[in-house]
Amino acid sequence: MQSQDVAPRPAPASADPVVDIERAEAALVEHYPRLVRLAYLVLPPSLGRNRRVVTAHSLTQRALPRGRAAATPAIPAQSTGRDGDPGYAFLRLQVLRTALEAGLPLRRLAWPKRSQLPPLLPQVWGLRLFPRSGGADELALDQQLSALSGPARAAYVLRGLEKLKDGAVRDVLTAAGVEDVDAALDEAATVAAQYALLDSPEFDPCSLHARPTDLMRRRQHTKAALAAGAALLVCGALLGLPGEGWGPDSAAAPSYAQNPAAEAALDPAQLTKVPALAWQSSARTDFSVWPARGDLTDDSALLRRALAVWARPGETVAVSATPGTPSGGPPGAPQLLYAGTVDNAHVVILYDGLRIVRYAEPKEGTAGAALDFSRVDGATRGEASAVVLSRADGNVRYLVAPWVKKAAERDLLKPRTGAMDLTVTGGITSPLASPAVQQTGTCTSWNVLQLADSTGTRLLTDLAELVPVRLTTGRPGAVKDASGPAALRTWAPYSCWLGQMRSAGVRTVNAWAFARQALPDGTGSADWVCTRGETWRGGGERVLAQFRTPGATQAAVAAKGENVSACGARDPHVLAGVLWKANTGSWYLLAAATRDTESIRATGGVHGSTEGSLLTARAKQGAQVELKGTLESGRSISGLR
Template sequence: MQSQDVAQRQSSAPAGPTDPVVDVEQAEAALVEHYPRLVRLAYLVLPPSLGRNRRVLTAHSLTQRALPRGRTSTSVIPAQSTGQGRDGDPGYAFLRLQVLRTALEAALPLRRKAWPKRSQLPPLLPQVWGLKLFPRSGGADELALDQRLSALSAPARAAYVLRGLEQLADPDVHRVLTAAGVDDTEAALGEADAVPAQYALLDSPEFDPCSLQARPTDLMRRRQRTKAALAAAAALAVSGALLGLPGDGWGPDGAAAPSYAQNPAAEAALDPSRLTKVSPTTWRSSARTDFSVWPARGDLTGDRALLRRALAVWARPGETVQVSTTPGTPSGGPAGPPQLLYAGNVDNARVVILHDGLRLARYAEPKDGTAGAALDFARTDGATGAEANAVVLDRTDGNVRYLTAPWVTKVAERDLLKPSSGAMDLTITDGVTTPLASPAIKTGSCASWNVLQITDDSGTRLMTDLGELVPARLTTGRPGKTHDAAGAESLRTWAPFACSLFAVRGQGVRSVNAWQYAEQPLPDASGTAAWVCTRAETWRGGGERALAQFHTPGGTYGAVAAKAENVPACGTRDPHVLAGVLWKSEAGTWYLLAAGSRDTASISTTGGVEQTAQGNLLAVPAKKGTQAGLKAILTDGRSISGLR
């Protein structure tokens, strides 16, 4: 059943026969979940002649304008998906079409006798003054592919991207291009055939406009010509943002940018001799179990020149330094001398890890120089015990090495998708683990999810790499009574939902909990399904994501039934959850299934199906494509709506 005000919620672009009809709530949910992919799609289709900075800003602008107009309070209960990802999501299909249409418009030449389209003009928002933003540089293969794509017409680029990034067959590409306004789709597909099918490269950081580097534009000229810039420079000098180097002058140091001011506090923070180095035995007698009692390890802890470069780059990274920060993490220089956790040779790089009480900073440079140096930041305030057990030391060729806490006695690698398989022991040398496969850089299908299993005197726990310096802790159990996901039952709970961790990579996640809040006997004697809520908590205390997932007997993966961000549901503050899904039995009958947590007294549906069931489970016959809203009454009389 389609919503009655669909026409009011379409974008200003004319609707074609293939345009998906979608509720605005569906579109909003799809935009939140798939925003990075939609922006990447726009970036790849936009004309390279715009320049990387304007392509980045335009890609974000087009994606943010893709939502349909209007509002509705109707909650859409999606049909059960037979696989993972975006397939069959009308909200995503609608947004993809809108983004593609406007990106193709942006590639059209301006005409003298016609007003320019909005997408052909520089974006009003987002806008950044004084900075140029561009994705991280890839390798030679990515550069070659970018050059080949730049030689294609916009429709041909769109065809190539839909084939590679979206993995659409040619008939589907033809349909989408036609809906986006391309007149000659066959010519576009034929032109795209001239570019080698290096589709895996489209997932490279080279084409990721959500993971950016920032550099000044005309900084020196503006500093010379405007009093405001000079005043700002003076203020920065006072606050220590433009920091000087101790001892040997004020010029560039390695990959660091030049310094133009001297400040005693800044000098102290950047003096390698003032770094805090904790004794290797301090942790044994300390009541604390956090990063403050980690000893300084590695074979280069006495390399003053390396430590000086790491501190200088932290304070003022140069133009060639690749800088990344987890959300909510300040990236400015240290306020005082930080603590050294590690300095040593790792694979083909020299790595330094520093801690200032609130953040971890990881500096890495090639062994043969400082070109290509990288600086990563992660927020760690309040990390204790399990949260201070390990730090990512290095990622190479799809593998990751960890630096573990001094109290860790054993580490192993485990596939979260295979709960019955054993754990493979890893070797620890001076706190450094042997490499294990990282799921953080996976693309395409999800056939495994390798996690780090850590054992210390307090027990065993699982940590997963989500593309940040600090791995996220995995737990199970009812909110407020969670425990580490290490036992056999916890492993079975997590197995069908491991791949949903894709959705929270790079979000500053501190821990992820999987809570099986209900079991539901399926109609037509189809067995028993599990309802599980996975909730990711962040270091910054915002941006939490909750997913209600549905898993049927014999299925490898769970299906996302509902999702929400920045809500207390399924967490310690509000340990309740309600979600529903359309499900088709083996007999071919469609049902509307819903489940709430155990303190749910009744569940009611509105819209396409109107029914009330006592208790925390509901199962009623329905038609395919039915839309309905959910509402539940808790045992304490409070009313809650479905997670969305």
């Protein structure tokens, strides 16, 4: 349970803490992913993504104190790390210091420092490792950070990733050996404070893609003939190509051996092309009955390049995949959904029964080619209604299902405003504004795609993935598409929070108004709504319990959970609370649960209980509360946090 107006708890003050090796080891194990992310962000991008990843892990693993003696961090006590842990503070300082050293230029008459040399360990032979590709916002931020000096990048990361105030940032940078801290802080301030993006998978060196290195050079320089032969056999088995090959300008990586099964799967002549009207007589209504559309469905050269890049993306190809989506080659001849020219690019969309795959390349050449994967197994008519064809200039175009009769654009924040019709030509919609690229800050609109067919109307929203997310309303287990006036009114105050589910492999998001609670100062009643995002992979579900007072245009997130069953079809129950400040200045704990809740009890900073599903109790600002509920069946439930 969270309060909207509660400041973070300060770390406990003490004398300069002494960190023994056991405490530092425990902090390293607990916070290893965060420390590696910190090192990766501070290291100079000029190293390249592969070396930055390996170096970040190497610097973090070398951050432990040498020997078994205790270590005293050269930082004041108030700068201690996560939750006041001096072990984490010591490791963070060591990682930061060595990452800054790694960015210093080599001097002709001076021995290089260890951090300036390629790491001895860890080493991965024959593979290039790099984090998952993010969206346009992450790419823009990475480019802006690359233009900063090392100390300025460190200041930005400490502010954004570590949530340190400028005073604490100044102390840490000084302890790390930065000479002009004020200049570093001023330079870091030139980059917009998009701190939430620092938690993106784009900057996570612990969640990696692997690709082969320059195989030709390895072959030419391999001295051991037996090792070279074994490497070629492995590459041939995994990375076989079609017999005719593709031109030297292709974005696919090179190959050295032929594999008959792989050749058959990657032959454009073997692609499945469904007839235009097959969906009308089919018992299925999913991607398997989509016809092949576009003006380049017979362009064998383009289709061959798309299939080749799918099998083995070259080093210059930008590859992205939603969480839980395998990015390997096709298991058999895939189905062609689209091949054509859109927004100055050649686009090919393929389907293999499990994934939608989009290949895009410029009209001229293949430099800047992109390959995107999205898992869609088990898609129903509603989820198989559209695929993102392209994004450009903040707009998105969709390829819609053949059964769609009408497409429109609607602002989810304005339920009383009508929908604006979209032109559909050859299954392609005219462009509409995409909330997936909406910048951080005030949310003033949230545009969604409204589709109508013979079964009804549904809303879909772009969350930076290939397949738009279906929006529904209602009690779990009996949800329906969010299309009617009541459903639109339910969604309006909560739509801006859909941004928290970007790029998470979300399939559907349901908004369920589970309670209405009278405010203790008599100013009206507040609404409680639970929004739950179901994923394609069946895990990683995200749940938000949101609270809206009378007259508020947007709701506040009271509690959240991930990988929980609450608010879903398996467990249609939820309990959440919030600290609320009345107009009189008094603070209250307000808690609500589903109607079949028999009682609620609060402990910790607030003590109170009630019979029923609503609890109101006097509280103090910043109180930390534990909520427990008992259902009519006798089962206990805990409050979301």
